[in-house]
Amino acid sequence: MTTSTADTRSDAAVGLKPYLRLLTATQFAFNTGFYAVLPYLAAHLGDGLGMAGWLVGLVLGLRTFSQQGLFVVGGALTDRYGPRPVVLTGCALRIAGFCWLARAESTGTVIGAVLLIGFAAALFSPAVESETARTAVTHEAATGTPRAQVLAVFSAAGQAGAFIGPLLGSLLLLTGGGFRTACLAGAVVFVGVLAGHARLMPHRPRRVKTTGTGAVRPRQVLADRPFLVLCLVHSSYLVSYNQLYLALPVEVERATGSQSALGWLFALSSLLVVVAQLPLTRWSARRIAPRTALVAGLAAVAAGFAAVPLAPDGPAGLLPGAALVVLLTLGQMLLVPATRGLVPDLVDDHRLGLATGALSSVSGLAVLVGSAATGTLLDTPGPALWAVLAAVPLAGAALALTLSAGRHTTKPVATVTDDE
Structure with a gap:
């Protein structure tokens, strides 16, 4: 039985098959457990353990490198052994890591x-x-539901976890549990994730085609020009998004005299994604091509930077920062599902894991370089700084125009049931 459009459903996730629901719930749980600990790590290292500021920065940088920089390793292992053993190993290591950090x-x-x-x-x-x-992609072929809509559910679930995780950590700290309790709570969340995947994830690796030249190396993936262009486009977005942690705090302190309002602005970003991601992606998946979503998203990010020096000071001192957060988040909601949806079109199925990891690793390297460059500009006059920052997503938008348009759905989509 079908309806005229999938929009009649009150919850987009209802149309997902159980396996997609598992993966989506996993992203929510992953971010909940992670963000119950991460926001309080710096304070624990500095105040609790008495580490010097440079050492705290080094520890946080090493964590980022060991995660983002090594995504390509996880992707390659996924292609080689299938997702199940890699996910289960990752969950076990995360549990061990949180328990170790607690002690x-x-x-x-x-x-x-x-x-x-x-x-x-x-x-x-x-x-x-x-x-x-x-x-x-399989779900799209079987049901007509745009892949970007499925990936938007995945993104929104992750943002919901990123919003709830810090609240959980704060609650544990306020009730006297301390940082150790937050770590153990994070470990418990991953025990649940591990148990769910051990029971529900396929037991055998996915059979994929292999080439006669042996294992696929990262350089072979990056030699694929369209995919490399997509990596650079995504990098321009992540370099821009990272300004929430670099340029935004400077702007908030300039406008208000402190950084106390930062938490509210971050909460605003997460809430926007949770509330608006699904309807926005549902609209964009049917009305515009993925390439257009990339260009529009990056243009929105650039507009956010350009709006900062134009917004008034005084009583409305937070308005520039709020405008940046809203426009940057709008851009994120448009381009992230489109980017993820384009990857399967640009690489072979047997390289999908490696390509997914390479996309994050290349972007992580760009953020490392871009952050260093941005740091040298933070003391320059405001209009010059924001003009340079706006140029980064605009350059990414120009690159995105060289990609193929990608697939989009213009017809109403039938309701999806779990039996399909």
Whole structure:
């Protein structure tokens, strides 16, 4: 039985098959457990363990590198062994890492724990993301539901976890549990994720075609020009998004005299994604091609940077920062599902895991370089700084125009049931 359009459903996730629901719930649980701990790590290292500021920065940087920089490893292992063993190993390592971090007191043990936590995500995330993209393509072929709509559910679930996780961590800290309790709570969340995947994920690796030249290496994937262009486009977005942690705090402090309002602005970003991601993607998947979504998203990000020096000061001092957050989040909601949906069109199925990991690793390297460059510009006059920042997503939009348009759906989509 069908309806005239999938929009009649009150919850877009209702139309997903059980396996896609598992992957989506996994993303929610993953971010809930992760963000119950991460926002409080710096304070724990500095205030709780007495580490110097430079050492705290080094530890946080090592965590980011061990995660984002090694995504390509997790993606390659997913292609080789299938998602199930990689996801289960990632969950087990994340549990061990959180438990270790809860007990770690010396610099060496803390570094070991955060490296383990980061590497666990480098295994887990590419496996789940590539499997979600692959299953979304299959779901699209079987039901007509645009893959971007499925991937938007996945993104919104992740943002909901990113919103709830810090609240869970704050609650544990306020009730006297301390950082150790937050770590153990995060570990418990991943025990649940591990149990769910051990029971529900396919037991055998996916059979994929292999080439006669042996294993596919990252450089072979990056030699694919359209995919490399997509990596650069995505990098321009992530370099821009990272300004929420670099340029936005500087702007908020300039406008209000403190950074106390940052938490509210981050909450605003997460709530926008949770509330608006699904209807916006449902609209864009049917009305515009993925390439157009990329260009429009990056243009919105650029508009956010351009709006900062134009917004008034005084009583409306937070208006520039709020405008940046809203427009950057709008751009994110347009381009992230489109990017993920384009990857299966640009690479062979047997390279999907590696490509998913490479997309994150290349972008992570770009963020590292871009952050260093941005840091040198933070003391320049405001209009010059924001003009340079706006140029980055505009360059990405120009690159996106060289990609193929990608697939989009213009006809109403039939209701999807679990029996299909």
